[in-house]
Amino acid sequence: MSSEPRSTQDLIGRADVNDVDAILAITNTDVDEVRHAVEVNSDAIFTWDYDRTRAALSKLYEKAKTSQWNANDLPWDTPVNQAEVAQANRLQNDAIFQGFDLTGTPVESWGEDEWVRHSIESQNWTLSQFLHGEQGALICTAQIVETVPWIDAKYYAATQVVDEARHVEVFARYLDTKLSGHYPINAHLKMLLDDIIADSRWDMTYLGMQIMVEGLALAAFVFLHQMTTEPLLKQLLRYVMSDEARHVAFGVVSLQEFYSQLTAAEIRERQEFAFEAAVRMRDRFLQQEVWERLGVDVHEMIHVTMNAPDRPIFQAMLFSKIVPNCKKLGLLDAADGWLRDRFTELGVIQFEDWVDTGAEYENLDEVAKDRQVA
Ligand SMILES: [Fe+2]
Numbered sequence: 228m229s230s231e232p233r234s235t236q237d238l239i240g241r242a243d244v245n246d247v248d249a250i251l252a253i254t255n256t257d258v259d260e261v262r263h264a265v266e267v268n269s270d271a272i273f274t275w276d277y278d279r280t281r282a283a284l285s286k287l288y289e290k291a292k293t294s295q296w297n298a299n300d301l302p303w304d305t306p307v308n309q310a311e312v313a314q315a316n317r318l319q320n321d322a323i324f325q326g327f328d329l330t331g332t333p334v335e336s337w338g339e340d341e342w343v344r345h346s347i348e349s350q351n352w353t354l355s356q357f358l359h360g361e362q363g364a365l366i367c368t369a370q371i372v373e374t375v376p377w378i379d380a381k382y383y384a385a386t387q388v389v390d391e392a393r394h395v396e397v398f399a400r401y402l403d404t405k406l407s408g409h410y411p412i413n414a415h416l417k418m419l420l421d422d423i424i425a426d427s428r429w430d431m432t433y434l435g436m437q438i439m440v441e442g443l444a445l446a447a448f449v450f451l452h453q454m455t456t457e458p459l460l461k462q463l464l465r466y467v468m469s470d471e472a473r474h475v476a477f478g479v480v481s482l483q484e485f486y487s488q489l490t491a492a493e494i495r496e497r498q499e500f501a502f503e504a505a506v507r508m509r510d511r512f513l514q515q516e517v518w519e520r521l522g523v524d525v526h527e528m529i530h531v532t533m534n535a536p537d538r539p540i541f542q543a544m545l546f547s548k549i550v551p552n553c554k555k556l557g558l559l560d561a562a563d564g565w566l567r568d569r570f571t572e573l574g575v576i577q578f579e580d581w582v583d584t585g586a587e588y589e590n591l592d593e594v595a596k597d598r599q600v601a
């Protein structure tokens with residue numbers, strides 16, 4: 228490969244990461260699609276080496292076996308009044324537009340009713356995207372079972388497949404029985420999941436899914452779990468989070484070993500992939516489909532959103548697990564700090580020294596905690 232990193236234009240299809248028109252030009256063009264096929268280019272690998280040589284993966288596998296939970300055991304009979312929850316959440320934490328002068332914007336005349344409706348749609352949208360992302364994790368992890376050449380990793384990944392099936396199950400059930408509508412997959416998320424699944428290199432599945440998508444999901448779940456006033460969702464997120472912390476650890480532990488033997492050129496490709504994934508995930512969080520459904524001018528509102536005073540804080544917070552994990556894997560500083568520069572442009576570099584997720588799962592094991600109490 229060439230010695231220069233590829234340009235932002237080559238990597239994400241636009242020269243400026245904040246080009247709103249280019250971001251919004253990517254939309255889901257087939258919202259009625261029922262099935263979506265992605266061609267898989269990787270080999271399924273048998274290993275005849277059954278020796279259990281990877282202690283950290285073995286430990287994760289043991290933990291996963293004793294931390295299983297049953298979706299049916301969540302308190303599904305909890306009544307959820309979505310409008311009330313939306314109102315309570317708004318008062319408590321829906322700060323993105325509060326204290327921001329909306330004069331001259333498409334929402335300048337909005338009153339409490341419109342904002343509650345926005346909160347409801349935003350929640351339907353957010354949980355729908357989690358649901359689709361969880362299915363992406365299910366597929367990617369099943370793929371890792373096939374493609375990873377290490378027996379300890381195949382064992383562990385098999386437990387993650389069960390975890391992800393359970394996550395798809397709980398988000399689908401919550402959406403169907405407690406909320407008021409689904410959204411199709413966001414085009415930026417879809418593009419990212421397709422890229423991860425189509426990549427022939429097994430470690431790229433880990434980087435895309437375990438480090439980037441699940442790193443972001445873990446941060447988002449932790450945030451939502453703190454913020455929500457709804458007890459069923461709180462419990463659901465608490466359990467999902469404890470699984471996700473293991474999944475991210477699986478990525479960190481596996482890639483630490485694998486990256487130590489890669490060439491500089493190969494590491495640079497991983498940096499580029501991490502950057503592409505970060506941009507796609509940032510773009511997906513703009514919630515363009517929510518404004519569309521509310522009949523508001525999407526372009527104008529995304530401009531407003533991107534300039535909202537609290538937006539950068541919320542957005543950056545989503546990267547609070549990804550950045551330290553990339554640093555631990557050596558991706559931030561390789562190639563003269565190329566990824567460090569990109570994360571600086573995205574406004575998320577300040578998390579580099581936050582705790583990485585290599586061992587966080589031990590503190591987040593909610594299932595074990597509940598069993599000790601019972
Ligand atoms: Fe998951």
Ligand SMILES: [Fe+2]
Pocket residue numbers: 364391441470471474
């Ligand atoms: Fe996961």
